[in-house]
Amino acid sequence: MSALLHAILAAASGRGRQVALSDGTNHIRYEELRPAIDAMAEMIEAEAGPAGPVAIELGNGIDWVVADLALLSLGRACVPVPPFFMPAQREDALRDAGVVASVTPEGIVQFDHRPAQLPEGTAKISYTSGSTGTPKGICLSANGMLATALSVIDRVGSDKAGLHLPMLPLAVLLENVAGLYATLIAGGTYMVQPLEDIxxxxxxxxxxxxMLAAIERTGATSLILVPELLGRLLAACEKAGRVPSTLHLVAVGGAHISPDLLARADRIGLPLVQGYGLTECGSVVAIEAPGDLAGRGSVGxxxxxxxxxxxxxxEIVIxxxxHLGHLGLVGQPRQPAPIRTGDIGRWDEQGRLVIDGRKSNLIVTGFGRNISPEWIETLLKERSEIAQAMVYGDGEAALSALIVPSSPIADVAPAIDAVNAALPDYARLSDWRCTKPFLPVDGTLTANGRLRRGEILAREAAFRLFDRLVLRTLPARARLLRVPQIQAGLSGRISRETYAAYLAQAYHHVRHTVPLMQEARQRLGHRPTLVAALDEYIEEETGHEHWILNDIAALGGDPQRAVALGPSPATKAMVDHAYRTIRERNPASFFGMVYVLESTxxxxxxxxxxxxxTSLNLPSSAFSYLQSHGALDQDHMRFFQSLMDSIEDPEDAAAIIAMADRIFDLFGALFATIPMEFEHEAA
Structure with missing residues (x-):
């Protein structure tokens, strides 16, 4: 029996009927823990054979915990498979570790992998992140994980072992060691519910x-979070106006935490401590003590x-x-030596560790200035408009950033201007663009929330035109969606007169749709794919302006008067810009207008x-244009994406993106001129 399991069972011996494990419905008391482990161990030996690593591919639950402890009792290496691994990553990990069987929801599944040469004493093989390449397995000993768990208990206090609610997958080493093992050794209750239930x-x-409801429902006293989850929980607490009364320890680690998050946590009374660690050292290396929080910013x-x-x-050296060694290095044990972390840090005045960034991430600009990107990324993420950010520009004259907005209507540009204003000239962003979220599932984020910078840049380079069009125009689309008239319309808070005024302007730009397509088609005669697409669009769009006039009549308006009044200056400006761009620049740019109108x-x-x-109590006949275009344009958008991804000419691509960016603003101006409270003109 390993020393780690011995420590857990020794703690169990004096706790009898106290609940050790629970999923909210089923419970295992401390006195039942050993029999449950023995039963699982017997099943593993019977179905997985007598030797070789065994994987766990279960969701969070009691069975995951018992399987993990059973493998400790058998002295067999455990390979936790992160639930966010792609199928190819899972297969790589199982093959790399020489897994002979896996504990799954369907039972124990056997494999026929070539045996891996594991360093002696390997109890767990932890795969560090959801990489798009072959995952890297780190071999850990039971004694090493026990040392980490005991040190965590010593730092935060065994009195904190109440009811721990895991909000990270158990395959994440931080939760496995500092959550599960530390809780059981300290005599707490591990409330391991399926993640989908919380x-x-x-x-x-x-x-x-x-998340907040689950904490309150279970009466959780402790949590382990990564910064992204902390931000979400803080937002929920702030919105609800309360912090769960039972919580007395929230440990956060895995990535840098912005000062804003720390300040918000302190302001509402969330009992937060910050930690630092790495898989190669069995997880946690440093953590704040609950009573030693003066001067936030350190990891204790x-x-x-x-x-x-x-x-x-x-550089921080530990x-x-x-760890015992990496798989993939023919199982050779690691020789005892300090571990160079690649992290940059310093000591504060109280002797606590402060993490400043990654040595390997250090940017050296073309002017020879050394800049830690984490510094600027932290400032960016402190802005409520920005959810994620990655700064880059090694060897360049100035810095750039990839930005993930916090919502579809987030106004990112002023937020970046504000950050730039607080930075020295050499560290300011000269360029930025919006992008998709960084996630472990696509390899752009580690399980602990760290950016995988190379993978992010590779993903950006691989985007085809449709994705680039969507992402490059996100700020302009957000500006459109923030127009008060659109916000009011989407929520049904406009008058019948305002709706009629919108339809009148819709008529005056929709009647130009087919003529604009014909202009573009005439000038794109040498591009058969685009011409064929325009022919299809022309056939479908012909006559749609008459639907709008019918809608005006159905809501009690005067269609002929709407025609006679003509377009507003804003509507005319949008239509004129489209004609001018098609005629004088690149006719392929018209497809940028298509994207704006159809997506909107x-x-x-x-x-x-x-x-x-509902709000205006109007008949369905007053919405034939909007309703028909909703169904039509969803089909169109699928066709449109395929069409855009077939375009390889960089000049065409740039023209389409530029047109869409401009039309979003012109379309927003069209909506902004529609009176919210319509003034009837004298007869």
Whole structure:
């Protein structure tokens, strides 16, 4: 029996009928823990054979914990498979570790992999992240994980072992060691519920309100979070106006935490401590003590089982409790030596460790200035408009950034201007663009929330035109969606007169749709794919302006008067810009206008039409244009994406993006001129 399991069972011996494990419905008491482990161990030996690593491919639950402890009792290497691994990553990990069987929801599944040469004493093979390449397995000993768990208990206090609610997958080493093992050794209750039951139906887009409800429902006293989850929980607490009364320890680690998050946590009374660690050292290396929080920004003092030094260049070096070796290096054990972390740090005045960034991430600009990107990324993420950011520009004259907005209507540009104003000239962003979220599932984020910078840049380079079009125009689309008239329309808060005024302007730009297509078609005669697409669009769009006039009549308006009044200056400006760009520049640019009008009409049709029909008590016949375009444009958008991804000419691509960016603003100006409270003109 390993020393780690011995420590857990020794703690269990005096706790009898106290609940050790629970999923909210089923419970295992401390006195039942050993029999449950023995039963699982017997089943593993019977179905997985007598030797070889065994994987765990279960969701969070009691069975995951018992399987893990059973493998400790058998002295067999455990390979936790992260639930966010892609199928190819899973297969790589199982093959790399020489897994002979896996504990799955369907039972124990056997494999026929070539045996891996594991360093002696390997109890766990932890795969560090959801990489798009072959995952890297780090071999850990039971004694090393025990040392980490005991040091964590010593630092935060065994009195904190109440009811721990895991909000990270158990395959994440931080939760496995500092959550599960530390809780059981300290005599607490591990409330291991399925993640989907506590707000994680979408693992990387959790429901913060459900997270908060789960904490309150279970009476959790402690949590381990990564910064992204902390931000979500803080937002939920701030919205609800309360912090769960039972919580007395929230440990956060895995990535840098912005000062804003720390300040917000302190302001509402969330009992937060910050930590630092790495898989190669068995997880946690340093963590704040609950009573030692003066002067936020550090990750606390190093734990007792390690020694931490800082080199002259700022690199953090750790001795003690190192891993046994990496798989892929023919199973050779790691020779005892300090672990160079690649992290840059320093000591504060109280002797606590402060993490400044990654040595390997250091940007050296074309002017020879050394800049840690984490510094600027932290400032960017402190802005409520920005969810994620990655700064780059090594060897360039100035810095650039990839930005993930916090919402579809987030006004990112002023937020970046504000950050730039607080930075020295050499560290300011000269360029930025919006992008898709960084996620472990696509290899752009580690399980602990760290950016995988190379993978992010590779993903950006691989985007085809449709993705580039969507991402490059996100700020302009956000500006459009923030127009008060659109916000009011989407929620059904406009008058009948305002709706009629919108339809009148819609008529005056929709009647130009087919003529604009014909102009573009005439000038694109040498591009058969685009011409064929325009022919299809022309056939479908012909006569749609008459639907709008019918809608005006159905809501009691005068269609002929709407025609006679003509377009507003804003509507005319948008139409004129489209004609001018097609005639004088690149006719392929017209497809940028197509993207704006179709993507906007989908939103207006799917949400606005139903809201308006209800609030204004209008017949369905007053919404034929919006409703028909909702269905049509969803089909069109699928066709449009395929068409855009077939375009390889960089000049065409640039023209389409530029047109869409400009039309979003012109379309927004069209909506902004529609009176919210219509003034009837004298007869």
């Amino acid at each position: 707000g994680f139906a979408r693992m990387f887009d959790p429901d913060a309100a459900e 003092r190093p734990l007792s089982h390690v020694q931490v030094t800082i080199e002259d260049d700022g 001795e003690g409790n190192g 009409s989908i939103a207006l049709a799917s949400q606005g039409a139903d809201a308006l029909r």
